[in-house]
Amino acid sequence: MAMTFSFFAVIAIVVVALIGALSGLHFVFGVILPYAAFAIFLVGFVNKVLNWASSPVPFRIPTTAGQQKTLPWISDSKLDNPTTTIGVIGRMVLEILFFRSLFRNTSTELRSGNLVHGPAKWLWLFALIFHWSFLLIALRHLRLFVEPVPFLIQGIESIDGMLQVGSPPIYISDLLIIAGVTFLFMRRVILPRIKYISLAADFFPLFLIFAIAATGILMRFVFRVDIVGIKTLLVSLANFSPVVPDGIGVIFFIHVALVSALMAYFPFSKLMHMGGVFLSPTRNMANNSRAVRHINPWNYPVKFHHYDEYEDHFRDVMKDAGLPLEKE
């Protein structure tokens, strides 16, 4: 049910955009919708992060994944068990750019009564492929929003298209994101445990991103659109003086509607892991809590059993046992 619902939700977005574009609501789907979605994304994202940040981190709770820093002759694991800010930054860079923790992934099977643990890198690999190609595609799209196109963006585009297959050339990142999203989807359908834990909120973004990539590729190779017109529109959006030229293909508006849906959905969904990973206290803190006192802003005094109460209670038996006393 989770999957069906998500599937039809994405279909619904496509249909609505199709009808809208065919009815000539180009200003609504080309200007109002993306503006609104981008505003929701920006405000929602910032709001969520500020909301997280408004809760303090009362305790220093890194998950340590290597040797601690103790005696000078024992070499400590500076990235997996950092004690310095530089170490923490290193750990976070590895985590955010290269999915360090997921790289550690193992799979455990029961073979003739014994547990066998082995490496499991596929999820790591495809997650990396998916996220990096997503980033490249997003960056590559900037060429449509600015004129002249910055050198860096041109560079990304030419590297991405270096296969030189077809006309226009196929982007490597397009192939990779389809591969990535397909892998992430298939494991939710095929692997029983992953299927068991999957919710609508897991399928919806996959379908949505697949649809975005698919409409993008279709636009490039099948339903050719007026790229000059699109650029005029997008540059005008970026300059806050929107102009919608005539003759942009319908598929473009479907693509934009899907992207808008993703942006508007983003802050309220699990996709916020993008922001959350930066703030995760088990990863972004140094393991130095015995060397530097960590302050809990809401620390409050508690009632505890004072030694004097203890001695008052046990004075006689303590005396008989020859234990030293504060008061005889």
Add this chain to the structure above:
Amino acid sequence: MSTPKTKETSRIDFNPPSEGWMDTPVKIKPGIYCHPAKPEKIKDVDMPNAHSWSPLHDDWNLPENWKEIFFEGMRERLDKHRSFKIFMDICVRCGACADKCHFFLGSGDPKNMPVVRAELLRSIYRGEFTTAGRILGRLAGGRPLTKDVIKELWYYFFQCTECRRCSLFCPYGIDTAEVTIIGRELLNLLGLNINWIQEPVSNCYNIGNHLGLKPHTFKENIEYLVDDIESYAGVRINPTFNRKGAEILFITPSGDVFADPGLYTMMGYMMLFEHIGLDYTISTYASEGGNFGFFTSFEMAKRLNSKMYHEAKRIGAKWILGGECGHMWRVVNQYMDTFNGPADFMEEPVSPITGTKFENAKSTKMVHISEFTADLIKHNKLKLDKSRNDHLKVTFHDSCNPARAMGMLEEPRYIINNVCNYFYEMPENTIREQTFCCGSGSGLNASENMEIRLRGGFPRANAVKYVHEKFGVNCLANVCAIDRAVLPASMDYWVPGVNVAGISELVANALIMEGENEREYNLRGEEIASLKEEA
């Protein structure tokens, strides 16, 4: 109730049923859960909503406004812990954690997959605290809080040992221990603790240690150990208690004082201290290193922990030396200074024997016995005869908390390699930061839940079995009192023929002490020669 045979418990299906977890009501089974906390033990420490109830009854006699208490409690904790808020929001359900949990691997119960354990609470969070969840309900992954959900939360938050193995693999560092800790806090607001935690908490608070050993009994127990040391090693040791002016306050889990085989570890500490002439004292008041309060609420953890600094201040100790314990070291390493510091009445710890400054503990002023011992060995301060441990083929079980909430991986290994000739590592995915829990941590070491303890202990035991069969390993060394208390049962069940020992016991057996006898016996009173013959 009898424990099922290994043939039955090692048949595990890791494939969940087709029915979704939200549609599968909790079924509470004997052998899996622990007895409820006795109301008087809750009242003893002024905790709320003490009442009688039974897990098997339909009605758990919850307070009338239970829902309000629970939601209010959640709201408060979301505001107090960024970790909780983030962990409720950002899980993508990638499932990397699923087969990392010893309880899932041992039971096959899909709700023991860490992701689902957290989803049990996350679904409530989404249903009540997010706009999408309030409007779309189940489509947004939300579900309403019912009395059955409370039962489910109770059942599964007391099937998590807060070992953090899953958090190691999570791409966002989501820590199920954090979710369980807060989940248990919420349940405690409704008076739903287990007695195996609550009674030790009450004992520790009012008497000084988990078992409730009164000052004279505590002292007597240690004196019995002193007598044993004299019989087996020929050396008379005179430990002091509550002595003002001692340089070092020594605190260890009370399990070392009363429970076999922790006793031998306690004997080991005292022999080591005698050997180096350490000026230390043991407190009958702060006679508990462990902290079952940590399995109850942060506040209770703080209340119990406060005795350590309070006592160190009273006797005027320069610093505190801590014994071998797992969750004790989670609390000491990550919480104590924040809870009850600053410990500015003490000095930065310096080993009086080697002059080593323990820079890593300069604020908390508490040093781990393995750090301390490794430093002594490195500086050649111990006279050791490794061959006395030659009948032992040793492997080392990293305890969850020293491994994943501290990173004490090399110190114990260095010590073992210096006191034993035969040391073998278990497979790499089962040691160091990837270590498997004993299966009974976080206050779940009762007897009525033996089935889940043994199931949860299976991944650890299975790795021991590997080295037992391959290298003839017969000694499972560790640095944790709960390990020492529970691994013997797990070994007897899964890998008969493997003994469990604290590292300080191995050290003391190898220690050449001034004035000692022929050392024909080890600390367990076993004849070393015949052990060697057997081995």
